Structure formats: C-alpha cells, structure tokens
Amino acid sequence: MDTFTLLLAGFASALTLSNVLAALVGCMLGTVVGILPGLGPSTTVALLIPVAFSLQPESALIMMLGVYLGAMYGGSLTSILMKVPGEASSVMTAIDGFEMAKKGRAGPALAVAAIGSFIGGTLSVIGLMLFAPLIARYALAIGPAEYFSLMVAALLFTSVLMGADMIKGLVSIAIGLLIAVVGSDLQTGVPRLTFGQSTFLEGIDIIIVLMGIFGVGEVLWYLTHRNENQRGGERIGLKGKLWLTRDDWKRSWPAIIRSSIIGFFAGVLPGAGSSLAGVLGYTVEKRRAKHPERFGQGAIEGVAAPETANNAATGGAMIPMLTLGIPGSGTTAVLLVVFTIYGIQPGPRLMTDNAELVWALIASLYISNILLLLLNLPLIPLFVKILDVPVRFLMPTILVIAAVGAYSMKNSFADVVLLFIFGGIGFLMRRLGIPLVPLILAAILAPKMEQSLRQATLLSDGDWSTFLTRPISAVFLAAGLIFVLADVISKNRRRRSLIPATAEDD
Amino acid sequence: MKRSARFTLAAATAAIVAITGVSCSSNAGSGGTDGAVEYPSGAIEFATAGDPGGGLDLFARQIQQTLSAESLTDAQIDITNIGGGGGNPTMALGRQRAGTAETLLGNSNRVYLNPIMGTTDLTMGKDFVPIAQLMTEYVVLAVREDSPFTSGSQVMEALREDTRALTLGVGTVPSDDQLHLLRAAEAAGVAAEDLNIVAFSSGGDLLTQLLGGQVDAISTGFSEALPQYEAGEIRILAISAPERLDGPASGIPTWIEQDVDVVVEHWRGVFGPADMPATAVKYWEDTFEKMVATDAWADVLERNQWAPLFRTGDDFGAIIEEEAETGERLLRSVGLIE
Numbered sequence: 117m118d119t120f121t122l123l124l125a126g127f128a129s130a131l132t133l134s135n136v137l138a139a140l141v142g143c144m145l146g147t148v149v150g151i152l153p154g155l156g157p158s159t160t161v162a163l164l165i166p167v168a169f170s171l172q173p174e175s176a177l178i179m180m181l182g183v184y185l186g187a188m189y190g191g192s193l194t195s196i197l198m199k200v201p202g203e204a205s206s207v208m209t210a211i212d213g214f215e216m217a218k219k220g221r222a223g224p225a226l227a228v229a230a231i232g233s234f235i236g237g238t239l240s241v242i243g244l245m246l247f248a249p250l251i252a253r254y255a256l257a258i259g260p261a262e263y264f265s266l267m268v269a270a271l272l273f274t275s276v277l278m279g280a281d282m283i284k285g286l287v288s289i290a291i292g293l294l295i296a297v298v299g300s301d302l303q304t305g306v307p308r309l310t311f312g313q314s315t316f317l318e319g320i321d322i323i324i325v326l327m328g329i330f331g332v333g334e335v336l337w338y339l340t341h342r343n344e345n346q347r348g349g350e351r352i353g354l355k356g357k358l359w360l361t362r363d364d365w366k367r368s369w370p371a372i373i374r375s376s377i378i379g380f381f382a383g384v385l386p387g388a389g390s391s392l393a394g395v396l397g398y399t400v401e402k403r404r405a406k407h408p409e410r411f412g413q414g415a416i417e418g419v420a421a422p423e424t425a426n427n428a429a430t431g432g433a434m435i436p437m438l439t440l441g442i443p444g445s446g447t448t449a450v451l452l453v454v455f456t457i458y459g460i461q462p463g464p465r466l467m468t469d470n471a472e473l474v475w476a477l478i479a480s481l482y483i484s485n486i487l488l489l490l491l492n493l494p495l496i497p498l499f500v501k502i503l504d505v506p507v508r509f510l511m512p513t514i515l516v517i518a519a520v521g522a523y524s525m526k527n528s529f530a531d532v533v534l535l536f537i538f539g540g541i542g543f544l545m546r547r548l549g550i551p552l553v554p555l556i557l558a559a560i561l562a563p564k565m566e567q568s569l570r571q572a573t574l575l576s577d578g579d580w581s582t583f584l585t586r587p588i589s590a591v592f593l594a595a596g597l598i599f600v601l602a603d604v605i606s607k608n609r610r611r612r613s614l615i616p617a618t619a620e621d622d
Numbered sequence: 623m624k625r626s627a628r629f630t631l632a633a634a635t636a637a638i639v640a641i642t643g644v645s646c647s648s649n650a651g652s653g654g655t656d657g658a659v660e661y662p663s664g665a666i667e668f669a670t671a672g673d674p675g676g677g678l679d680l681f682a683r684q685i686q687q688t689l690s691a692e693s694l695t696d697a698q699i700d701i702t703n704i705g706g707g708g709g710n711p712t713m714a715l716g717r718q719r720a721g722t723a724e725t726l727l728g729n730s731n732r733v734y735l736n737p738i739m740g741t742t743d744l745t746m747g748k749d750f751v752p753i754a755q756l757m758t759e760y761v762v763l764a765v766r767e768d769s770p771f772t773s774g775s776q777v778m779e780a781l782r783e784d785t786r787a788l789t790l791g792v793g794t795v796p797s798d799d800q801l802h803l804l805r806a807a808e809a810a811g812v813a814a815e816d817l818n819i820v821a822f823s824s825g826g827d828l829l830t831q832l833l834g835g836q837v838d839a840i841s842t843g844f845s846e847a848l849p850q851y852e853a854g855e856i857r858i859l860a861i862s863a864p865e866r867l868d869g870p871a872s873g874i875p876t877w878i879e880q881d882v883d884v885v886v887e888h889w890r891g892v893f894g895p896a897d898m899p900a901t902a903v904k905y906w907e908d909t910f911e912k913m914v915a916t917d918a919w920a921d922v923l924e925r926n927q928w929a930p931l932f933r934t935g936d937d938f939g940a941i942i943e944e945e946a947e948t949g950e951r952l953l954r955s956v957g958l959i960e
Contacts, residue, residue, distance in 0.1 A: 158673075159674050162673070162679065165674075165683070166683065166687075250705030256830060256834035256835075258834070259835075259836035260836065270630055300708065300741070302794065302795065302823055304780045305739055305795045305958060306739070306958065307741055310741075314708065314710035314711055314714070314741065314742060315706070315707060315711075317707050317710065317741055319706065331905075351761045355765060382953055436830070440830075441849040441850070442829055442830050442833075450674075453680065453688065456845075456926070457925065461849055463848075463850060463852065463853045464855055465852075465853050485860040526673075526706075527702070527703070527704060528707075528711070571821075571822065574820045575789050575818075575836060575837065577786060577818065586856075
C-alpha cells in the first residue's frame with residue numbers, strides 16, 4: 117500500500133465519532149493546560165494514563181496527541197495577553213506578542229498565532245508522513261559533538277538578539293549561564309551552586325525563570341511606572357480590527373512558511389526541540405527583516421514565527437518516537453509508556469507491525485489541527501476581553517497566575533519564592549538597560565550545550581579536535597563562522613549599525 | 623458507536639477531575655493509630671519521588687490500582703507526586719510526619735545514594751523506615767547488532783587489557799546503570815575506576831547514542847532496551863539478574879553464567895515515616911505480601927517488564943545497608959565522593 121492509501125485508511129479509523137470526540141476533548145484539555153503555566157503537556161498526558169485504561173488504545177492515544185497539540189496552541193495565549201509564557205516553547209512569542217497587545221492589537225496577534233500554529237502543525241504532519249524513516253536514520257548521526265557545534269552555530273546566529281550594547285548583552289548571558297549550571301552535574305552527580313538546598317538539586321526549572329523575568333518583572337515595572345499613566349484606572353483595551361490587516365498578512369505568510377520548515381527539523385533533534393524551534397524561527401525572521409528594529413516593538417512576524425515553529429516541532433518530535441521508538445521530548449516519552457500499557461511495542465517495527473494504528477494517529481493529527489483552529493479563532497473576541505480589565509486589576513492577576521503555575525509544577529513553595537526572586541532580577545535588569553532575551557537564550561540552550569561538550573570530549577578521550585574531524589560537526593561550525601563573516605561584510609557594506617533591539621528598551 | 627462516544631465523554635470528565643485534583647491533594651490524616659479504631663481508618667497519602675509519567679509514579683499508580691482492583695485494603699490511597707530535589711523532599715515527609723501512620727513513601731536506591739553524595743542528611747531508620755521492596759528491574763549491557771562483541775565476558779576481557787577500549791554510556795550518575803558497570807568490572811578483575819563512562823541524562827537519549835554509534839556499549843534498564851532488542855537493532859550481552867529470566871529476556875545470559883559474579887537489582891520500594899507505629903508497618907507488610915501474590919500484580923510485572931522481588935522490613939533494610947556500603951566504596955574509588 118502506498119502512503120496515500122494508508123493515510124486514507126487512517127482517516128477512516130480516525131474519523132469515527134468516538135475518535136473525533138477524543139481528539140476534541142484532548143484539544144480542549146490541551147489548550148487549557150497550555151494556558152496554565154506550570155502544568156505542561158507531559159504532565160497532563162501522564163495524568164490521563166488512568167483514563168486511558170478505560171478507552172480503546174486508538175481513542176486514548178488520539179486524545180493524548182490532542183493534548184500535546186492543544187498545549188502548543190494554548191501557550192501563546194498567556195504569552196500574548198499577559199507576558200507569562202506557559203511553556204518554554206512560547207517564550208519568544210511573549211516578546212512581540214505582549215507588545216502588540218499593549219498597542220491594542222491583541223486580536224491580530226492571537227489570530228496569527230492560531231493560523232501559524234495550524235499551518236506549521238499541518239505542514240509538519242505532511243513532513244512526518246513523507247520523510248519519517250529517512251530523517252530518523254540521519255538523526256542518529258547527530259552525536260554530542262554535532263549537537264554542541266549545532267548549538268554554537270545557533271548561538272552565533274542568535275547574536276542578533278543581543279541588542280546594541282555588547283557588554284550589557286554579555287552580562288545578560290552570564291546571568292543566564294549561571295542559572296543554567298545550578299543543580300546536580302550530570303557527569304558526576306555532584307551538586308553545583310545548590311547551597312545545600314534540595315530544591316536546587318535538579319536545577320532551576322526554566323519555566324520559573326521565564327515567568328519571573330517576563331511576567332513578574334513586567335508587573336514590577338508597571339508598579340514603578342504607574343505615575344506616568346493616568347491614576348491606574350486605565351486599561352490596555354483594543355484598537356482597530358480583531359482580524360489581520362492586509363499588511364499583516366503580507367508580513368506573516370513568508371514567516372509562517374519558513375518557520376514551518378525550521379520548526380519541523382528542530383523538532384527532530386532530541387532534547388531541545390520545540391523551544392529551540394521558537395528561538396530559531398524568531399531569529400531567522402529578525403535577520404531577514406528590512407527593519408529589524410520593529411522586532412520587540414510588536415512586529416507581527418515576531419509572533420507568527422515562533423508560534424508556527426513550535427507547532428511544526430511536534431511533527432518532527434514524533435519521528436524518532438514512531439520510527440525508532442525513542443522519545444524526543446518529555447511528552448513523547450510519556451506517550452511511549454502509554455503504548456506499552458496497551459501491549460504495543462514501540463520501536464523500529466511499530467510502523468510495520470501496527471501500521472493501522474500509526475496511520476490513524478497521523479490522520480488524527482490533521483483532524484486535531486483543524487479542530488484547534490476552529491476552537492481558537494472564534495474564541496479570540498472572548499480572550500481579548502481580558503485586556504478590558506483595568507490594568508490595576510490585570511497586573512495582580514498576572515502575579516497570581518504566575519505564582520499558582522510555579523507552585524503547581526512540583527507542589528513546592530520554594531519555587532514560588534524563586535519566581536519572585538527572578539521577577540526582581542528581571543526588573544533590575546530592565547532598570548539598568550540590560551536586555552533580557554540573551555539571559556533567556558542562555559538559560560534554555562546552555563544545559564544541553566554544556567552536557568554535549570562534556571560528553572563529546574569524554575567520548576574522544578579529551579581530544580578537542582573531535583569537533584573539527586567529525587564531518588557533520590565541522591559543517592555546523594563552518595556554517596556558523598560563514599554566517600558571522602557574511603554578517604560583518606554586509607554590515608560594513610550597508611553601513612547598517614546593530615539595531616537597538618527588543619522590548620526591554622523602554 | 624454512540625455508547626463509545628458517551629464513554630469518551632465520561633473518560634474526559636474523569637480526566638478533568640484527575641487533573642484538577644492532583645495539585646490539591648492535601649496532606650492526609652494526622653496523629654498515630656487510635657487503638658479503638660481499626661487501622662487504616664482513613665485516607666493514606668502515597669507520596670512518590672517522581673513526576674507523573676516517570677518510573678516511580680508508574681510504580682505508585684500500579685500499586686494503587688492493584689490494591690483497589692483486588693480489594694486488598696479499605697484505605698483510600700491518594701498519590702502525591704513530589705518531583706524534583708532528587709527525591710529528598712519526599713523522604714523529608716518521613717521526618718516531618720514522624721510517628722504517624724497515614725503516609726507511605728515510594729522511592730528507589732536514591733534513599734542511600736543521596737546521603738552518600740551528601741545531598742541530604744535524611745537517613746533510613748532515623749527519618750524513614752523500610753516497609754517493603756516490591757519489584758525490581760534488571761540492568762543490561764547492550765551493544766549494537768554489528769558490534770564485534772558477542773558476550774559480556776568478551777567485553778570484560780577487552781577492558782582488562784585496556785580499560786579505555788570501549789566507551790560506555792549510562793543514564794545518569796550516580797545510578798544503578800553506572801554501579802552495574804562498576805560492579806561487573808570489579809568482579810571481572812577490571813580496574814573499575816579507569817572506565818570511560820559517559821552519562822546521557824535519559825534512557826531514550828542513551829539508546830540513540832548507541833544506535834548512532836557514539837558509544838560502544840550501554841548499561842540501561844532491560845525494559846528500555848527491549849524494543850530495540852526485539853527489533854534486532856541491538857544485542858544484549860548480559861543481564862544483572864541472579865538467574866536466567868523467563869519471557870522476552872529468556873535469551874539473555876546472566877553475568878553469573880558468564881563467570882562474573884554480580885547481581886544488581888534496580889528495585890523500587892515503599893517506606894514509612896520515622897517511628898511509624900508497628901501495627902501500621904505490619905499492616906502494610908501483610909497487605910503487600912498479599913498483593914504480590916495476585917495474578918493482577920503478575921500482569922503488572924509482565925506488562926512493565928519488571929521482575930518479581932519481595933522483601934519486607936528488616937530484610938529490606940539489610941539489603942539497603944549492604945548496597946549502600948558497596949555503592950559508597952565504588953563511588954569513592956571513581957572519585958565521585960571524597
């Protein structure tokens with residue numbers, strides 16, 4: 117049977133009433149979970165395991181995939197409306213998304229997030245369908261050395277997010293790195309910078325950092341700048357249309373297409389998948405933009421790109437799971453557990469032994485993406501009502517949501533304290549004009565990067581040339597280098613100075 | 623079809639309840655057992671040192687399910703996930719709730735590894751008491767199917783000649799993955815402290831590294847290696863069980879069969895708070911003893927690729943002390959502790 121016939125058969129089984137209902141329930145749950153920071157998709161899928169016992173394997177898995185996709189959609193909502201990213205993957209959305217909201221353009225921001233998510237999600241399922249076995253084999257060639265070089269290239273690439281002041285950018289990165297090294301060292305199990313506190317043994321959760329620096333920091337900023345506003349009775353409100361303008365469309369389309377491709381490939385990589393996807397999607401658009409200074413001030417591409425990319429990553433992340441039986445992310449790891457509960461052996465033979473199930477799942481991904489678009493678009497007018505709430509009520513609400521989110525991750529009060537500490541750090545940094553984005557990037561990328569470096573040098577028995585002698589690794593490094601050179605040259609030619617970036621500069 | 627649709631809806635409702643319920647499961651019970659009321663009289667909080675979906679969470683949930691399906695206890699068991707902190711916050715409940723009878727704690731070998739590594743001062747006996755060891759997983763040594771090695775003893779021979787002959791992958795450090803390698807090496811006369819062992823954070827990542835040829839051999843739980851083993855992508859050279867297992871592992875020789883005298887049990891067990899009343903300890907020992915004899919538990923073991931293992935109270939405690947001693951000596955020899 118060819119792919120098309122298999123897919124049709126998949127649709128036939130995914131389109132039964134109970135399976136569509138399962139997808140619908142999953143999507144709705146996922147959206148809610150995405151909105152609530154702290155409760156991530158992997159936790160939710162795990163909590164659904166007992167429910168799964170009472171369902172057909174197909175329905176249960178479809179519901180869980182719905183949760184996974186829904187969470188990616190939902191994550192954009194709090195990012196845009198409150199600058200509280202619910203998932204690491206929607207951090208980049210918060211930057212321009214919240215700026216758009218402040219300008220009264222929350223409607224288009226949410227709409228483009230939903231549309232981008234839909235297109236990115238759908239394109240990545242097509243990619244999954246057509247290229248899965250091929251890509252899976254290539255992905256295996258990515259070892260620690262290659263991963264490290266890829267991260268170096270990515271970091272060079274994202275240097276555009278540094279902002280104008282180099283020193284301040286480096287300070288921001290240094291703080292991010294400091295946060296990233298807290299916790300037990302993977303290679304030795306030795307606690308680093310934990311100050312004897314068990315809370316720090318497994319490191320500081322990136323979500324806490326994000327919610328603190330962005331969400332709580334924003335509230336503190338508002339508190340100290342209140343006098344500039346009028347008496348605190350003001351509201352953000354809405355201006356203009358809820359829907360995208362012609363100009364919005366023109367800007368968003370190319371970003372959505374590019375980010376779909378980027379997100380898909382980033383998703384295949386183990387470990388960093390969807391958050392890396394968001395970062396890369398955003399950076400590429402900023403790089404390509406004629407007026408990169410618009411980014412951080414509410415550029416619609418800045419919302420379209422990361423939201424598309426993190427949804428496109430879901431299809432990529434499923435490739436190692438379906439073709440090799442190896443989880444590429446927290447959520448897919450839990451999904452594999454569910455497979456085994458049903459006595460389905462995930463692994464290299466899954467696609468041949470259980471073709472019917474796999475294709476039903478793939479078909480359900482298409483269905484869930486459509487359901488999510490249908491669920492999300494009509495709700496936009498409702499969601500944006502939040503911004504009609506006077507700011508003096510909205511700000512405390514942000515604090516509450518962030519605090520509840522921080523607590524619910526591990527039922528730990530210490531995390532709430534940490535949240536507010538990071539809020540303070542975020543506020544001080546803004547005060548001093550230190551950009552926040554480099555810190556976030558460092559905190560997201562550094563743990564994986566450090567481990568890859570250590571693993572690669574351990575494997576090569578301390579020989580650092582491993583990064584140059586391994587061909588794929590060398591290609592990544594060269595790409596990073598060429599990129600920097602090209603950048604310098606083009607800058608000299610166009611005499612375009614580094615543009616002061618991002619939302620932090622008030 | 624209509625019926626199954628309704629079923630889905632019901633399941634969804636249950637899901638929502640489950641999700642909203644999880645973050646607010648409250649501290650169960652207070653005080654010790656009351657002589658007049660038969661134990662257990664109320665809800666029991668089963669705190670597990672892991673996030674939902676993780677190994678220890680699955681362990682707790684399978685116990686909860688089996689006990690209720692077989693009606694082995696009148697107690698209502700509520701599971702609380704206390705993730706993070708290397709499992710220390712879970713065991714801290716043992717100290718906080720000393721003398722009470724309404725808390726059970728699910729954990730693994732971290733109860734002794736953490737004190738060895740100096741990340742906690744919570745220790746067995748003083749802060750929590752052993753109740754029962756309920757099952758184990760065995761650890762395997764695996765290579766890619768195109769590897770020149772066909773037995774565990776061959777690997778050990780190669781390492782005896784050159785301890786850096788192979789790069790070895792494990793999940794985390796310190797762990798049973800790692801101790802398995804160190805103990806097997808020691809038993810085979812290899813200088814364990816010189817081995818090149820690299821940690822790869824998770825079992826999934828570890829297998830990717832093996833399949834991609836980044837490491838020569840890995841040490842991991844049998845259940846994690848099983849899919850690739852059945853697909854013929856990897857070869858399993860040795861398993862850390864005391865004797866040949868049944869089922870999918872029946873083709874795998876133990877270390878002992880290969881003249882390497884080593885057994886590693888990656889067990890999971892249940893503990894109680896410090897000074898848990900003897901009646902309560904006894905109650906759970908008996909209840910678990912009944913549980914592990916049921917067919918339902920046998921199914922659970924089979925489904926998860928766990929192996930049967932049952933020890934209670936003092937036997938359980940003695941094993942932990944023995945493992946802790948070996949672990950401390952080996953970790954000291956490789957320089958992880960001073």
